[in-house]
Amino acid sequence: MTVSIIGAGNLAWHLVNVFEEHDLRVAEVYSRKKKNAESITGYLYDVNIKSDLDFSNSPSKLFILAVSDDAIAEVAKALILPNDSILVHTSGGKAMDVLNFAKYQNPSLTIGVFYPLMTFSKGIKVDFKQVPLCLEAENDVSLALLRKLAMSISDKVDNIDSEQRAILHVAAVFSCNFTNHMWALGKEIADDASLDFEMLKPLITETFKKAMKAEHPANVQTGPAVRDDFSTIEKHRNIIKEDEELLSVYDSLTKSIQDWYQ
Missing domain, CATH: 1.10.1040.20 (ProC-like, C-terminal domain)
Structure with a gap:
């Protein structure tokens, strides 16, 4: 599976690391400041550092929005994604439907949530096998894809809707x-x-x-x-x-x- 990560903060650092450890390709990492993305991808092979939100030519199917809660809607509105992409956010406090803003420019988009219930600090690794991953998606096909990804990195995977989350x-x-x-x-x-x-x-x-x-x-x-x-x-x-x-x-x-x- 090929994924792209939008954000270069604490969680993005951990996701890049755990995906690399499990041979899951990270094709792109976006940050408004290029040096922030470079700081979490320095050892990755063939990763594209992006400072714009046009992913129309991306090889990825799944796009993980790992930004602050207050930035989710703003970034979602500006995203340009390939047809039939899946976009997930990683927030515990925001409902899944905040990503509907992305559908104005991406009408074939499917949205979901990939929420790790853990405290993260950049540079301090955690055992992702023990991190509960809370999943939500607007259709069963996307949920199955998220579940497959989640189970490849964690032993604790649950379907949790926005109200429960x-x-x-x-x-x-x-x-x-x-x-x-x-x-x-x-x-x-x-x-x-x-x-x-x-x-x-x-x-x-x-x-x-x-x-x-x-x-x-x-x-x-x-x-x-x-x-x-x-x-x-x-x-x-x-x-x-x-x-x-x-x-x-x-x-x-x-x-x-x-x-x-x-």
Whole structure:
């Protein structure tokens, strides 16, 4: 299968790598800035670096739109693709039909979604076999093609429609993005007191391991909020009271935990 990737960010870097590892040809990579595309394709053989969105002479059947959510509609409107192409985006938060904008110039186009449920950073490889791939397409033929591609790189492939995917994306933000932000706040609190964040890492690791093993993460919740340890909670509040924003986060999370276990 020959694919073209539109975008040169974190996810595009990972897709280029995993496709190359599985002998899936990447014919083209598009980026408005040529150097960005070159930075993720330097080792690929015979890849075409594009800085325009005219793919009318492309050898690819599948075009993967790996750009930011806010750019999807704008880029889709400008695409010129070969007849009977398949265009997918990789967003968890956008519905499939945002790609309908591409049909104004490409009436024979089929659209879909190829969403990897994972956090990606350029240069840090992940085991794609363990990455859940959430698929959607507007017809069975295109879905079968996406499924074949997905199963060649991952052991975790599911058909997930736009409504389900939006809910999954919210859950992912709580499970990943918000959690990481809590670690960042923890580091700031430690740093302000000249304490080493390394001391907290074994605790973070053990918390993660217990949550993964538990039937429900709520079953292994610990801490002063779940114990209704009001004296400790008040001591914590006094320590961070000068930072109103941080105190607000602490109070909100404490209340959420207490309400859960009432």
